Amino acid sequence: MRPRRGRGVTILDVAERAGVSVSTASRALTGHPDVSAQTRKQVLGASQELGYRPSLLAQSLVLGRTSTIGLLVSDIANPFYPALAKSIEDAASNFGYIVVLCNTDDDPPRSLKYLDRLIAQGVDGIIHASVGEDEKHLSLASQAGVPVVVLNRRPRLLRDVDVVISDNQKGAEEIVTHLLELGHRTIGHIAGPEYATLCEDRLAGYRRALEKKGIPFNPELVVRSKFTHEAGAQAVQELLQREPRTTAIFAVNDVVALGAMDALLERGLEIPRQISLVGFDDIEISRSPTVQLTTVRQNLVEMGRLGVMQLVDAMSNPETHQPQRIVLEAGVVLRNTAAQPADIPQPE
């Protein structure tokens, strides 16, 4: 039987080689001031020679922290998340934290499973950026004393967690107002699942914009969709079937808008000549020359960065940290998928 971990050089080996006690070796290694220069040199030398690497596992156990944070996203393959994850990983790494990635698929049991595991594993904090109905599971973390930062969702019940979110309602209101100003009057909305607050907020923005222009809200024009490309494509069919005179569509996010775009193109509709289409998020693909989606920009890099800042503060100062709600601006980005409505009725 060979030792479990490679050559398994422990601090005991270093201490022996340096001819000191384990305590002294530890102090020398961790840079404790009360160590004579000579002893320190010997210990460091021994450590070098042996290729000693301290077990963070053991350190974590005694120090009570792992310098690890957990990140829950709905689905890293959904193009909304990579930029956010990158920003989080970047910022976390600057503070010496490493990040564990978990895909919840917005499935509450999965979410629970991960949360449980992360807590048991001893993560120092959790960033929760998925939107499933798992809010109650989050309290597990708080109970266990693990600070939580919630990104991109507005908690319904949870207090004492930090929140970083865009102003979804205002952003939605702005872009729908833009459509109205272009002259559109029959504007469909592909809304997201009801459980996600961001959807409700964007829907509220949509309604608000109509209201301000004195246009009655028509529930027929709102169709619910999941957060996927395919669902967006389906939703648009449904919408156009319900109301063929729709001249513009506001999709709950870009991924859904892109799905809708596919379906519209497939139907032979020209965007924006025959129908306008706008989204929300401004993910990378939306900017590409072949897409040029008019949308609302969420600053995901900033969201990730601020989320980490809040979490770091919460982890470093558990006693004094005050959870905050940070609301980011989200403004319209004009591109090529929204224009004045054509007078021409749709083909067929």
Place this chain on the structure above:
Amino acid sequence: MRPRRGRGVTILDVAERAGVSVSTASRALTGHPDVSAQTRKQVLGASQELGYRPSLLAQSLVLGRTSTIGLLVSDIANPFYPALAKSIEDAASNFGYIVVLCNTDDDPPRSLKYLDRLIAQGVDGIIHASVGEDEKHLSLASQAGVPVVVLNRRPRLLRDVDVVISDNQKGAEEIVTHLLELGHRTIGHIAGPEYATLCEDRLAGYRRALEKKGIPFNPELVVRSKFTHEAGAQAVQELLQREPRTTAIFAVNDVVALGAMDALLERGLEIPRQISLVGFDDIEISRSPTVQLTTVRQNLVEMGRLGVMQLVDAMSNPETHQPQRIVLEAGVVLRNTAAQPADIPQPE
């Protein structure tokens, strides 16, 4: 001072409550057979009542495994990686492993820093899917007895690691042959950095295809580029300046091809009427109706899944595991960006 971790229920609390020793509590909790049904019930009950959750940290220290794997990617915000990461996370999770995500930016020192940290942290295995010149750093892991699986790159020196890779040369040869068969004779290649074997393999495939058709290789037609959108856009400018009669371009990957596409469209060139463009990878965006990039498909989901399978085997059977090199097929996907060359010379 409150306890570090929330209420901090330990196995000692459970044991006391159940009126047994810690050893017995442990055995009951871990499902050891030699525990009387009654004792087990009591312990489990106590555990329930106290809301006990075992410290995986402590368990890891004694058991010598953390059920954690490290994943190194170049950049999760690069659309190549999310699908791969998803697949890995999925498969890993099925085996009870959690994954730590690290962005190397293909920067060897960063890579080293992460590798070091992951090993010290005690990950049970590492999946390395970034392409920087950090191969020698990988041997750290092997030395420390941590199994490594390399994805999407062909190690130059390292033995005893598992490799899962697509047949880059063959894929490249196939798609360039396709261009040749369409009638192209002046085919540019936007190659990637020389340090990445996958670039060299794709370049070799490009050369092979030309050779088979008896077309002399013209080094002027090969321009090097980084793996980014922007670099692709720049590279295409360089290429067209060197050889304006280029009628088709093979980009080292889709991200680069998409950048090239931007630049071509900006120049007012129609794809594929005036110039053909093909890539490699078949990332999600390439499939979208507005892009429809002709490319070579890499099965990233399969690559991730197989990578995890190999790693799990290596972690479970360290003594008997035989590192393997698995080569995945990579075939051409015909879409809309490659067609017969026009006789019309380019505008301007």
Place this chain on the structure above:
DNA sequence: CTGAAAGCGCTTACAG
């Protein structure tokens, strides 16, 4: 079937 003890690899009061 159960308990006392050792040990996983560290850190840190406590004495000296």
Place this chain on the structure above:
DNA sequence: CTGAAAGCGCTTACAG
């Protein structure tokens, strides 16, 4: 400035 000892929260031979 240094060392012996206790402890972080578990598991598992070893006795009984």
